[in-house]
Amino acid sequence: MARIFPSLETENRPTVDTDTAAHYLNYSSQTLRYWSHSGTGPLQPLRVPGSNKLQWRTAELRALLGVAA
Numbered sequence: 106m107a108r109i110f111p112s113l114e115t116e117n118r119p120t121v122d123t124d125t126a127a128h129y130l131n132y133s134s135q136t137l138r139y140w141s142h143s144g145t146g147p148l149q150p151l152r153v154p155g156s157n158k159l160q161w162r163t164a165e166l167r168a169l170l171g172v173a174a
Contacts, residue, residue, distance in 0.1 A: 113172045116163050120151060126161035129170065137161070 110128045126148075127134040140146025141159055147169055150159035167174055 113163075113167060113170065114174070118163060120160035120162055121166070123150070123159050123161065126150075126166060129166050 108124070110125055113129050121129075123134045123137050127137050130137070137146070137148075137150070138159070140148065141150050148161060148165050150161045152158075153160060164174070166172075
């Protein structure tokens, strides 16, 4: 079943997971993980303590894409 994402304009969480951020940026999740690992790319995520998970700041996604909150 395909995942449904809210529009970035209506996203109300302060951070989103890698799959959601990749959807908004139109990149693969693996590309975002590479950005995190290599320190390259226009954004850097927050790391969730005690896990491998990454969270991406919604405000930074909006700023990069020129989307109003």
